[in-house]
Amino acid sequence: MRRTAPIIIATLICVLLISMAAAVALGPSGIAFGSLLTSDNAWMILWEIRLPRVIAAALVGCGLAVAGTAMQALFRNPMADPYIIGTSSGGALGATLAIVFFAGTGRTVLAFAGAMIATFTVYFIARRGGKIPVETLLLSGVALATLLSALLSFLMYTAGKSLHQIMFWLMGGFWNISWNDVVVALPILIGGAGIYLFARDLNILALNEEDATHLGVNVERAKQILLALSAFVTGIAVAVAGSIGFIGLITPHVMRLIVGPDHRFLFPAAALAGAILLVWADALTRTFTSDMPVGILTACFGAPFFIYLLRSRMKA
Amino acid sequence: MKPIEITDIDVSYGAKKILEAITFHADAGEILGIVGPNGSGKTTLLKAMTRIVARDNGEIRLDDRDLDSLGHRELARRVAVVPQDISIGFDYSVRDVVMMGRHPYIGRFASETARDVEICDHAMHLANVAALAGASVHDISGGERQRVLIARALAQEPTILLLDEATSNLDVSHQVEILNIIRDLAGEITVVSVFHDLNLAAYYCDRLLLLKDRKVYAAGAPGAVLTRENIREIFGMEMLVKPHPLTGKPYVLPVYMHQSSAGANRRVHVVCGGGTGSDILHLLHAAGFTVTCGVLNVLDTDYGTAMHLGLPCVAEPPFHGITPESLSGLRKCLESADAVIVTAMPIGKGNLDNLRVLLDYPAKPVLFYARDHSTRMEDCTGGEAGAVLANLEARGALRVEGAEELLARLSRDGSDRD
Structure with missing residues (x-):
């Protein structure tokens, strides 16, 4: 462990609190601090619109970063992200079904169900003799995602008027977030805490699976639990905000450089950094664009970063 | 009670038999070497002993406990494995890696105690890597990394140490350094090691197990196992077997025979x-x-x-x-x-x-x-x-x-x- 890690985590906690406060204050309708006491309208915007939205963004960012960290260690591949085993395409299909057939009712539930069903389908395709080889799991994820996106394209092709709504949802964002959505997003913390309990196992799993077995890790059971928890956390994130790319890929990476590879520190650091990133990304898009989907912004910054990572790994 | 007793085990990958009717034991505190040509099943035998591969039948007893009755953590407290040089993807420090050896002792909701730190320090001292404790595993040499893995294995406080060609990728000086460490540990720990190099096996092992075509071909003291006839039979090649001029242990030299017929009938x-x-x-x-x-x-x-x-x-x-x-x-x-x-x-x-x-x-x-x-x-x-x-x-x-x-x-x- 690096001795600086606890200090960095403490700093990140402060930065997150400040960021959330700032994000609540920011917005297209400028609200003067003084008007809060006098204007019911201002109070409503702050309490009913901005605050739940900021909290939801923080929770989703936190969940994506934690699930991404777990996936990267589990797959021993720093290019892995939380969507890698079909979670996002399943969620997207579920949400689209809700939009097309039920005019958006039950979108959250269907998105979550879609994400979980897709993940477990991938899991059972890849499973052989009680074991899930990592390579097969990745390839099954790619294969299923392709199939699901074909179905999605078909739905969009037949969607007619609701196409715009589907597109918006697919790009990911935090419109119309209410306190209800925050309640839906809260279990992310439970899932994240569950993943954190496996921090030491993941440190060892990051070496290789055989070695981990020799050190007393029940590898297959750890994989099952971690996949289930990651899918749960990611599924909620997708259900609340659509598939927001690159947070789950980049945050673990950057934090690994800063606090080191020990997952006991990496998880909290990545969780906080993911939350900070998404709070700011959302605050900026809703303040300076007319509420452009935040997924566009994260992709704009995330993709070049991904290419940079790829290039520097090719050099090494 | 023997620390390792293996009775009549078979292992197969799918339809392919890898090991057949393997029976052997290890005595307490000895170094038992497993030798044999490529594909004879040496590594698979070690993997069967830690349940990395499942066996079809037969019994494995470790410290008088049935292998199947041991939980993952219980097994890791008895048996430690030093693999061939492994690549460590993340930038762990030497101490981080050695501390992983304490994993089977630390509960999910606990963290390492002063005693765990003490045991790691001692293990690093035995494996001669104490000076590297703070270094990144990326910045040390292959020989040093191998010693770190030995320290990690020792941190598990095992009664049985398994080495899978743990020195094969190293220079001869590093091989000897590492095997000397292992030799010093034997006595307290029972060591089973797969060897590629017959001469290292002959020098460092108390007994050898020679595998051929999935079966035990010979077992016993190095001098009794590494005979000219056995080697010809196993490797299909002539080798000279002589006592090493300094150690007196059997020493095997290949006969480099490039056949020609230039002198036929003369x-x-x-x-x-x-x-x-x-x-x-x-x-x-x-x-x-x-x-x-x-x-x-x-x-x-x-x-x-x-x-x-x-x-x-x-x-x-x-x-x-x-x-x-x-x-x-x-x-x-x-x-x-x-x-x-x-x-x-x-x-x-x-x-x-x-x-x-x-x-x-x-x-x-x-x-x-x-x-x-x-x-x-x-x-x-x-x-x-x-x-x-x-x-x-x-x-x-x-x-x-x-x-x-x-x-x-x-x-x-x-x-x-x-």
């Missing part, structure tokens, strides 16, 4: 001694010549070479002059030989008759062979030998230098005669 006799003839005895034999040699005394290196190659050799007991019986044996060899080779050996009273007898065969082609220009025949007889040599040269004996020239000359003589 006989040569080699007069040599003191190791000056070993190279060409081997060479001529490999080239297909029918080779005889002598007279040699039985302590001579060249005699040993002739015996290893299975060449007929006229021999005397040590410190003995050449007897009339030997001399007539030599004459028989000379009579049937197409050519005679005399190597650049020291000539004393004891072996002068080997040369003198050549004067009786004036028609035999004689070649004085020297390995290179710096080797000369050494006259230890005060001129007597020099006179015989001069006489032989006057009759047409030729000096040749180097093995290539010798072979060229022999084949030219053959074609002249035809």
